[in-house]
Amino acid sequence: MTTRAHTDENAPERDAQPTTDESKTDSAGDADTDPLVTADEIDFAYGTVSVLENVSVAIKPARITALIGPNGVGKTTLLRALAGLASPTAGSISYDGPDTVRPIGYLPQNPAFRPGFTALETLEFYASLVGEDDPHARLERVGLAAAADRRVEALSGGMTQLLGIAQATIGDPPLIALDEPASGLDPGMTTHVFEVATELAATGTAVLLTSHDLDLVERTADEVIFLDDGGVADQGSPSALSDRYEADSLWETYERALTGDLHTIHVRGDSP
Amino acid sequence: MSQPTSAQTDTKPSGVAQIARVIDRERRTLARTRTFVILGVGFAAIVLGLAWSSGGTSGGYVPTVVGLLTPLELLVPVLAVAFGYRAITGDAERGELDVLSTYPIGAHHHVLGVYLGRAIGLLVVVFVSLLLVAIAVVFLRTEPVGWYASHASTDSPILFARFTLLTAFFALTILAIAIAVSAVAREARTVIVLAVTALVVVLVGLDLALVYGFASGIIGDGSLLHAIAFSPLSAYRGLVFESVVITAAGTGPQTASVPSSVFGLLVWTVGSLVVATLATKR
Numbered sequence: 428m429t430t431r432a433h434t435d436e437n438a439p440e441r442d443a444q445p446t447t448d449e450s451k452t453d454s455a456g457d458a459d460t461d462p463l464v465t466a467d468e469i470d471f472a473y474g475t476v477s478v479l480e481n482v483s484v485a486i487k488p489a490r491i492t493a494l495i496g497p498n499g500v501g502k503t504t505l506l507r508a509l510a511g512l513a514s515p516t517a518g519s520i521s522y523d524g525p526d527t528v529r530p531i532g533y534l535p536q537n538p539a540f541r542p543g544f545t546a547l548e549t550l551e552f553y554a555s556l557v558g559e560d561d562p563h564a565r566l567e568r569v570g571l572a573a574a575a576d577r578r579v580e581a582l583s584g585g586m587t588q589l590l591g592i593a594q595a596t597i598g599d600p601p602l603i604a605l606d607e608p609a610s611g612l613d614p615g616m617t618t619h620v621f622e623v624a625t626e627l628a629a630t631g632t633a634v635l636l637t638s639h640d641l642d643l644v645e646r647t648a649d650e651v652i653f654l655d656d657g658g659v660a661d662q663g664s665p666s667a668l669s670d671r672y673e674a675d676s677l678w679e680t681y682e683r684a685l686t687g688d689l690h691t692i693h694v695r696g697d698s699p
Numbered sequence: 700m701s702q703p704t705s706a707q708t709d710t711k712p713s714g715v716a717q718i719a720r721v722i723d724r725e726r727r728t729l730a731r732t733r734t735f736v737i738l739g740v741g742f743a744a745i746v747l748g749l750a751w752s753s754g755g756t757s758g759g760y761v762p763t764v765v766g767l768l769t770p771l772e773l774l775v776p777v778l779a780v781a782f783g784y785r786a787i788t789g790d791a792e793r794g795e796l797d798v799l800s801t802y803p804i805g806a807h808h809h810v811l812g813v814y815l816g817r818a819i820g821l822l823v824v825v826f827v828s829l830l831l832v833a834i835a836v837v838f839l840r841t842e843p844v845g846w847y848a849s850h851a852s853t854d855s856p857i858l859f860a861r862f863t864l865l866t867a868f869f870a871l872t873i874l875a876i877a878i879a880v881s882a883v884a885r886e887a888r889t890v891i892v893l894a895v896t897a898l899v900v901v902l903v904g905l906d907l908a909l910v911y912g913f914a915s916g917i918i919g920d921g922s923l924l925h926a927i928a929f930s931p932l933s934a935y936r937g938l939v940f941e942s943v944v945i946t947a948a949g950t951g952p953q954t955a956s957v958p959s960s961v962f963g964l965l966v967w968t969v970g971s972l973v974v975a976t977l978a979t980k981r
């Protein structure tokens with residue numbers, strides 16, 4: 428796993444940051460675990476606008492990996508690329524997981540479902556595509572069984588998010604990519620969403636998510652990848668990152684690891 | 700939390716089974732969306748009203764066909780586009796197209812399922828509407844019914860059934876074009892513009908192109924009967940004239956090549972579904 432070079436004055440410790448191999452080791456002490464998905468020096472551009480450059484990351488099973496960074500830094504782009512939904516303009520992404528009926532599950536940002544169908548009917552449709560016959564179990568798994576017969580357009584934002592996560596788990600994919608799964612949710616529902624992610628990881632699933640909730644990421648993520656200025660600013664377990672930056676929290680680490688003004692939107696590339 | 704492994708089978712459903720799932724989803728969408736129900740009832744009422752007001756129903760089946768042909772040349776494309784233009788765009792806007800791409804269903808199976816599911820609803824509307832017209836002819840016609848068009852000037856319900864099948868064929872072709880538009884557009888604003896453009900091209904543009912081709916000599920006299928198959932609208936009109944109107948009249952100049960017209964509609968249908976599949980794969 429490679430990281431980009433860091434030169435900003437806010438991170439005096441970076442000169443002493445570990446090498447690639449050390450990064451793997453300090454993540455969670457599982458350097459021997461084979462990655463499920465590997466991105467190797469990928470670039471991504473929308474037309475002339477470069478979003479990601481020379482990004483290399485590895486997603487391992489039974490762990491929660493969180494992509495963190497300012498708005499517009501390319502978190503969703505990287506997540507979609509790792510989920511196989513977008514092809515990088517350079518570099519390669521490889522999936523080395525088991526041969527299953529559905530290798531990757533995906534929850535889009537702001538999920539929505541076809542109106543006129545109940546939550547259970549919606550899952551029945553998706554489950555039928557992989558040969559599952561008990562979608563109700565998926566609803567129970569995320570705590571949405573009580574709303575099984577409610578039409579999707581009548582679900583609250585949190586319920587829709589949970590339905591989206593239930594959908595992402597259909598087929599028991601080895602990797603589940605969740606794009607801001609707690610976006611717009613109240614604190615209780617946000618905590619519940621992260622609990623579901625933790626439980627998924629406990630069953631061996633690799634959970635890849637983007638989030639702006641650094642407190643919950645710090646508590647639940649096994650691996651944090653800071654994205655900044657088109658690349659990986661740093662990565663590691665929350666505790667290792669905190670130690671590296673001599674920070675008391677992931678938020679402090681975030682402030683020290685990222686370059687530039689965190690209160691300003693960064694725009695990369697030339698205008699098309 | 701335990702994995703619900705009991706809910707899972709190891710085998711992926713066949714392509715046919717997956718198409719059937721998508722068909723069922725589309726069919727239920729149509730049945731549960733009030734807009735489609737209103738559209739279907741409105742179409743039936745307009746067709747019935749036109750048939751009655753034109754006086755065709757009292758004259759028999761073929762006069763009814765002659766009276767309905769021109770209005771249906773406009774109404775059927777509008778109905779078919781309304782049934783199909785948001786079929787894939789809606790999924791794309793909601794992010795469900797991305798979600799579906801993580802499932803083991805091919806784009807061709809998805810598009811075919813969407814097309815067939817929407818086609819069921821469209822055909823129900825077309826068949827029920829024209830069946831009501833046929834029933835009206837039974838009760839309102841002044842001449843006795845002749846079942847077989849075995850000689851000149853024979854009116855027959857079989858000719859009307861043939862007209863109904865040709866209209867259904869035409870509707871399915873336009874639906875395929877609408878599905879292609881829906882797959883290419885992906886956004887609400889774009890799909891409306893593209894759908895209107897497709898309607899204008901089908902209703903006016905291709906016929907004007909044929910007229911220009913004929914007037915400028917690009918299309919020769921000998922190839923005109925085949926060339927009109929290039930336009931779905933002209934192909935449909937030609938088929939109705941050849942298979943219904945002229946058959947009933949017993950004589951008249953050849954207005955179209957039936958094989959070419961059928962081939963033209965098939966090419967438009969299959970070609971549009973291929974375009975939709977390629978666009979969905981993006």
